[in-house]
Amino acid sequence: xxxxxxxxxxxxxxxxxxxxxxxTSEVANLQDLLLYTLKGISIFAQRGRGLGITDxxxxxxxxxxxxxxxxxxxxxxxHFTARIREGLALRDQWRNRLDSAGAEAALSGHDAxxxxxxxxxxxxxxxxxxxxxxxxxxDIRSLRELLTYGLKGMAAYMEHAAVLGxxxxxxxxxxxxGLASVLDDTLSGDELTALVLECGKMGVAVxxxxxxxxxxxxxxxxxxxxxxxxxxxxxxLISGHDLKDMxxxxxxxxxxxxxxxxxxxxxxxxxxPAFKKYSHFVxxxxxxxxxxxxxFASFNGPILMTTNCIVPPxxxxxxxxYTTGHTxxxxxxxxxxxxxxxxxxxxxxxxxxxxxxxxxxxxGEIVGGFAHAAVMSVADQVVEAVQSGAIKQFFVMAGxxxxxxxxxxxxxxxxxxxxxxxxxxxxxxxxxxxxxxxxEIGGIPRVLDAGQCNDSYxxxxxxxxxxxxxxxxxxxxxxxxxNIAWYEQKAVIVLLALxxxxxxxxxxxxxxxxxxxxxVAKVLVDTFGISGxxxxxxxxxxxxxxx
Ligand code: FSO
Ligand code: SF4
Numbered sequence: 001x002x003x004x005x006x007x008x009x010x011x012x013x014x015x016x017x018x019x020x021x022x023x024t025s026e027v028a029n030l031q032d033l034l035l036y037t038l039k040g041i042s043i044f045a046q047r048g049r050g051l052g053i054t055d056x057x058x059x060x061x062x063x064x065x066x067x068x069x070x071x072x073x074x075x076x077x078x079h080f081t082a083r084i085r086e087g088l089a090l091r092d093q094w095r096n097r098l099d100s101a102g103a104e105a106a107l108s109g110h111d112a113x114x115x116x117x118x119x120x121x122x123x124x125x126x127x128x129x130x131x132x133x134x135x136x137x138x139d140i141r142s143l144r145e146l147l148t149y150g151l152k153g154m155a156a157y158m159e160h161a162a163v164l165g166x167x168x169x170x171x172x173x174x175x176x177x178g179l180a181s182v183l184d185d186t187l188s189g190d191e192l193t194a195l196v197l198e199c200g201k202m203g204v205a206v207x208x209x210x211x212x213x214x215x216x217x218x219x220x221x222x223x224x225x226x227x228x229x230x231x232x233x234x235x236x237l238i239s240g241h242d243l244k245d246m247x248x249x250x251x252x253x254x255x256x257x258x259x260x261x262x263x264x265x266x267x268x269x270x271x272x273p274a275f276k277k278y279s280h281f282v283x284x285x286x287x288x289x290x291x292x293x294x295x296f297a298s299f300n301g302p303i304l305m306t307t308n309c310i311v312p313p314x315x316x317x318x319x320x321x322y323t324t325g326h327t328x329x330x331x332x333x334x335x336x337x338x339x340x341x342x343x344x345x346x347x348x349x350x351x352x353x354x355x356x357x358x359x360x361x362x363x364g365e366i367v368g369g370f371a372h373a374a375v376m377s378v379a380d381q382v383v384e385a386v387q388s389g390a391i392k393q394f395f396v397m398a399g400x401x402x403x404x405x406x407x408x409x410x411x412x413x414x415x416x417x418x419x420x421x422x423x424x425x426x427x428x429x430x431x432x433x434x435x436x437x438x439x440e441i442g443g444i445p446r447v448l449d450a451g452q453c454n455d456s457y458x459x460x461x462x463x464x465x466x467x468x469x470x471x472x473x474x475x476x477x478x479x480x481x482x483n484i485a486w487y488e489q490k491a492v493i494v495l496l497a498l499x500x501x502x503x504x505x506x507x508x509x510x511x512x513x514x515x516x517x518x519x520v521a522k523v524l525v526d527t528f529g530i531s532g533x534x535x536x537x538x539x540x541x542x543x544x545x546x547x
Contacts, residue, residue: 001028002133004514005149006071007402007487013514014132021072022312029127030080031069035148035179036130037087038062040112042179044094047105049173053097058090059172062179063162066155068326071488072289073308076328081120088117112183142517143192144182146492149515150199151178153493156241156307157206157454159326163244166213174202193523200500203493207457211372214243219273220373221451226270227283228435229363231259234355236348237285237299239263239292240306241452242325243272245343249304250278252345258352261285263295264309265428268451271369284366285358288401288431296321301355302348304335308488309428320355322348366434368449370424372461381444383469386479390441392420393547394480396463398456398494399429400487406510407432410485412536414438414447418544422446424462427453427494429485456494460501475502481543482506483533486513499528505546509533 001023004014008021018024023031045058065083068074095113098105107113112130117123135141158171181187181195215221236258238249246262246269253260259282262269267284269275286295289309296303296313302320305327313321313329324335324343337343375382385391395417401407414423414433423433423446430449438446450458467475484506486495492513498506505528512521512532524530533539 001025002131003028004132005145005152005489007400007511007513008404009514012511023075024077026077026124027075027080029124029131030077030084032131033123033127034065034069034080034084034087036112037084037091038065039179039183040110040115041087041091041094042176043105043107043110043113043183044091044098046173046176046180047098047103048094049176051098051101051103053101054169055094058094059167060162061087061090062175063155063158063172064326066152066175067159067307068328070152070156070308070490072310073326074328075310075312076330079328081123084123085117107180107183110183138517139189139519140192142515142520143189143196145515146513146520147178147192147196147199148182149489149492150196150203150496151175151493153488153490154199154203154206156490157203157210157493160241160243160454161206161210161213163242164213164217166209168205168209171202171206171209174198196496197500199493200496200498203497204457204460204500206493207454207497210454211457214272215373218243218247218275221268221271221369221371222273222276223367223374224271224276224369225365225367226267227365228285228361229283230261230285230358230360231282232357233257233259233280234352235259235261235282235285235299235301235358236352237261237263237296237301237303237358238266238269238306239289239303240309240325240327241265241454242306243269245304245306245324246275248342249345249348250275250281253280253349254278256349256353258301258349261299261358263292263303264289264431265452266306268368268449268455271371271451286361288428290401290403295361298359298361300358301352304345304348320351362435367445368434368451370448371450371455371458372465375448375458375462376465378444379465379469381442383466385442385444386466386470390420391422391444392418392479393544394422394424394478395543396424396459396480396482396484397429397433398424398426398450398453398459399485400453400491401428401431401485402487402510404510407485409510409533409536410483411436413483413540416536416540417446419446422448424448424450424459424480426450426455426459427491432485453490453494457497460498460503476504479547481546483539483543484508485510505529505531507531507533507539
């Protein structure tokens with residue numbers, strides 16, 4: 001195996017024996033082969049689209065498969081073997097369809113368009129030929145992988161929008177174009193760079209789409225205090241990002257005597273009006289994804305993982321853990337859904353009834369729900385605070401949390417920010433400072449949480465609005481600094497989206513991606529002013545001097 005798609009890549013260069021995330025070499029290789037299969041399908045699907053032929057089943061297969069290969073989403077080898085076989089059948093159907101239409105696809109002679117499956121052992125052998133290192137040129141490899149990881153993140157957001165009935169055909173078309181392009185040896189570094197930037201543009205469109213899907217379905221997030229303590233009844237803990245699963249679980253648990261709590265990235269569900277009406281939706285339990293080994297053990301009740309961010313479970317709670325959607329782990333029960341049917345969470349609810357209530361970890365409340373509509377509703381207050389000098393600077397500290405000790409930088413940075421600054425956050429990065437007593441400025445909390453990682457879109461909408469209010473020509477003229485933490489591939493699409501929107505001088509940490517070759521990193525530094533982090537003191541001085 002060779003995998004370097006996330007921030008925790010071994011030794012800052014890549015996992016080669018087993019993933020730091022717990023992914024086995026077998027699963028890593030099968031994920032590579034699934035990606036290769038998707039590229040093969042895309043050769044034909046892209047051509048078909050050019051002829052006006054599209055196929056919703058193919059689109060769903062591609063986005064779902066991309067999602068399943070995101071860090072910490074799915075650890076089950078059989079899941080990938082089955083998907084590869086299904087994908088090859090789809091690819092061959094496409095080829096036949098194009099043959100009958102008398103159309104030839106570019107790259108139709110490529111091995112990705114032609115290879116056949118054989119036995120499961122054959123799949124593992126084939127997988128070894130098609131991984132990341134199959135591209136020898138370091139910069140081309142870096143650009144291909146940067147594009148691929150951006151597409152993976154985009155696929156996750158497309159999937160969340162799609163389950164709510166929202167699709168963006170241009171993004172789907174770009175997904176196929178991007179996947180086919182990484183097979184094309186004739187593309188230059190500049191052409192691949194252009195595709196990477198185009199991916200950022202599509203990322204903005206998809207995050208806007210998901211924002212529309214979420215807010216049209218569940219209302220605009222509202223400023224909300226969320227309980228972080230526990231009740232006295234048994235509970236179900238729900239994690240991940242899927243709001244449709246959240247809704248189904250709340251509906252199905254109503255009146256059962258079982259409470260529902262969020263973990264990690266599901267915290268922002270509390271901000272949506274549609275979910276506030278459930279009195280058994282009690283609070284948020286624990287912290288970011290990487291603390292789940294301890295926190296799932298002490299929760300005492302069943303846990304539902306709706307999307308990525310699974311840590312290999314401990315025996316103490318594996319029989320209380322459930323996956324759904326594209327997530328999976330060997331030995332963990334999976335709740336599937338029939339086509340257009342609501343998922344049935346009865347098994348989880350029945351198990352919960354016999355569990356002890358959660359063990360209390362902490363008490364109190366945290367506040368969030370500062371997505372664009374809520375911030376706009378207090379825009380006058382914010383603008384006045386900036387004009388009076390009460391707020392001197394905003395710090396976008398969106399992104400991810402993770403296991404590495406070096407991430408304590410973000411807690412220290414938040415704690416040491418001057419009292420006239422405000423943090424704008426989204427994603428699980430917030431857990432590094434959302435329980436610090438950072439206070440308020442004229443009634444505005446100093447940590448404004450917009451929501452999940454995709455709600456970084458909200459932060460950009462807010463920045464655009466402030467630019468307009470202050471009559472500035474450039475978003476970079478605002479007193480906003482970007483000190484972003486990343487972990488997995490959704491953060492890659494968020495980063496590319498910010499670059500597309502013209503945001504400059506983003507600091508990215510705790511380390512720069514292992515998949516950026518020195519030359520590709522240089523392009524990002526020279527063009528967009530991207531840099532890593534240093535020490536809290538040095539970075540703070542730098543940021544504060546910049547306003
Ligand atoms: Fe991932 Fe990052 Fe959304 Fe976290 S991008 S790690 S769990 O912020 O949140 O999925
Ligand atoms: Fe390693 Fe991250 Fe890949 Fe897991 S996803 S194998 S931790 S680089």
